[in-house]
Amino acid sequence: MGSLPSRSVHLVVTSPPYPMIEMWDAVFAAQDATIGAALGKNDGWSAFRTMHAVLDRVWTEVHRVLVDGGIACINIGDATRTIRDDFALYPNHARVLTALLKLGFTPLPAILWRKQTNAPNKFMGSGMLPTGAYVTLEHEYVLIVRKGSRREFLSGQAKSRRRGSSFFWEERNTWYSDVWFDLKGATQKLSRRNARDRSGAFPLELPYRLISMFSVKGETVLDPFAGTGTTTLAAAATARNSVGYEIDPNLAALVGDGMKSIVRVANARIDERLETHAAFVTDRFEAKGRFGYRNAHYGFPVVTRQEVELLLDRLVGVDVDVEDAVSFRCRYSGKPQAEHVRDWTWFFEENGGRSRKRSADTPRKRRGEEMVQLDLLGSIDR
16 A cells, blocks of 8 residues: 555545455465465464464554544454364454554444344354354454544534535434444355455445444545455445555456446435435424424434534446556535425424424525535555
């Protein structure tokens, strides 16, 4: 990542190869021959340590390129493996967190991503007999760390961009939970010739949430283990710039494949969010009556003042250039989606609803403030 200037990235969202998961053995061994030698000798713990030494070089670069106050979100799972008939847990999340702390990162509360298995057997080892059965490993970690102190948004432009990047109150209550039950992980079969057989990519919703939670529109998101480009696609869907790195050249073109459908996928997710919020408003009104504030762009009610300037930018188009690297430019409308701008007069009328609870006035557009069409860049480099 030497081409990236120091303090040029606002957020890192990534999932590295997991040490001691067999599908990644060859990837690690290609970086350090002693790893293959250790595995050949059935020395699992030596291989574990050396695999993490490979990852440590990446975490050092992550610390360098992040801005002060920037956040890194690292999806990592522990590994279970039997070597010489000895079953053991290899605690990847603890080892990665230790490395991040040594670099000076501040740890923040992590997220447990609960990935239930569909297998009927929830144990390993001796079946129904104590004490040799083992619990099934059905979760991964999203480690969240910050470089330095909390970021500040001081200029009027920075504050305005931050307000426009807000999310719904009800989304916050789900996204900022420390356990995510609703995301399903699945091993992906790769169809392109010369690409490896499988990818451990996380679902698009995972980086979509993290990018929405920990960055502002127009900022830069980095994935140092780009793989099939899921973080890059999520950055495009959330109106962020992005940079990714991938050592397997055969995977780069897969990002281009994903970009061909990202306009449809991104806008469908935005429609889902807006429709879900409209349903939430109706349900909450039925239960508790009138509440909160009016969003300046869509006109619908929102619970807090911080949601008043929320705008979900519709992705208009993507221009993709696939050569030695994948680069692309995304264009956004900068205007609210007309089909979601509805008449909410009934909600705000003082005498028109079931509740007489006072609602706030619609905020007036600031003088000279225009909705700007975003024009953002992304790339995947080898």
